[in-house]
Amino acid sequence: MDNNLISPLGIFTWTIIEGISMVAILGNGFIIVVSGNRWLQTRKMVPSDFLLTSLSISRVFWHVTFGLSYVLEVSIGDIFMYSSAQEAIDFISTFSSMASLWCASWLSVFYCVKVTNFANRFLLWLKPRINVLSVRLLGMSISSLVFMSVPFFQHYAEAKKRCNLTGSLPLNTSQRNDCKFLLLIFRHFQVIVATMNFVISITATILLLTSLWKHTRNLKKSGIDAKDLSAQIHINVMKPLVLYIFLYLSYFAGILNFASHSVHNVDAVELLSDVLRTIFPAAHTITLVLSNPKLKALLVRTLNIRQKVNLVSKDEKTNQISKC
Structure with missing residues (x-):
C-alpha cells in the first residue's frame, strides 16, 4: 500500500x-428507481429513458x-493489491467507465437529432429513425468495447504469464513495477474510447448550437419573436x-494525466x-x-414528502414530551 494514500493529502x-x-x-439510483417504476407500470421504456437508465447503471x-x-487497498493493503479480487474490481470499473461514456454520447446524439431542424437529407432521414x-x-x-479489448487482454495475459515465470528471478526496479501495475496496459484503451466519445459529443453540441443560431437568425429575418417554443427547446x-462538454474536458484531462503519469507511487x-x-x-448526473x-418534479416532491414526515415525527415527539 502506498503511504501517500494514508497521508493527510x-x-x-x-x-x-x-x-x-x-x-x-x-442520483443515479434515483434515476434507476424512477425509470424502473415506469417500466413496471407500462411494461415499456422509451429510448431516452433506456439510454438514461443504462447510463445510470453503468455509473453506479x-x-x-x-x-x-x-477501501480495500487502505484496509487490507498488500493482501488486496495485485490479487485476483483487485483484477476483477479494476476490470469492472474500467469497463463500466467506458460503457458510461458511450451511453452519455448516444444520449447527447439522441437529443441533438430530435431537436435540430436542419434541411439536411441525412438528418431528415435520421430523425424518425433515431428512436x-x-x-x-x-x-x-x-x-x-468487448472486441476492441481483446488485444489488450492478450497483451495483459502475456505480460502476466511472463511476470509469473520470472517471479522467482531477480528483477530490476522497472521490471518489478511493470509486473505490479499490469493493469496500466488498459490505459491507452481508455484514452482511445474517451477520445472517440469526446468527438461524438462535441459534434452533437456544435450541430445543436448551429441549429439554434440559424433558427434564431431566420426568426429575426421574419420579424418573429426569437423566443419561440422551438428556440426555447433548443436552449x-x-x-x-454544453455543461457536459465542459465537464468532459476536465474528465478528459484527468484521463490523459492518468494515462501518461507514472503511478508507481501515488502523488x-x-x-x-x-x-x-x-x-x-x-456533476453530469x-x-x-x-x-x-x-x-426534477419527482425529486422535489420526494424531498417535500420526507420533510413533512420529519416535521410530523418531531411534532409527535414534542406532544409526547409535553404530555409527560
Missing part, C-alpha cells in the same frame, strides 16, 4: 472522492467499484449538453486525476436530474 482527497461518489450513486457500477477498490437507431448504436458500441437541451498529481475523473459523472422536468 491522500485522506483529504479520498474523502472528497468518496463523498462525490455517494452523491453520484444516490463505476462509482461502487472505484470506491471499493480504495430505434440510438438503442442499436448503444448495443453496437458496448459490443465493440433547454443545449444548456446541459498529488495522481490524486488530482482521480478527483477530475470522479467529478465528471457525478445532477445536471441530468435537474434539467429533466419529470425527474
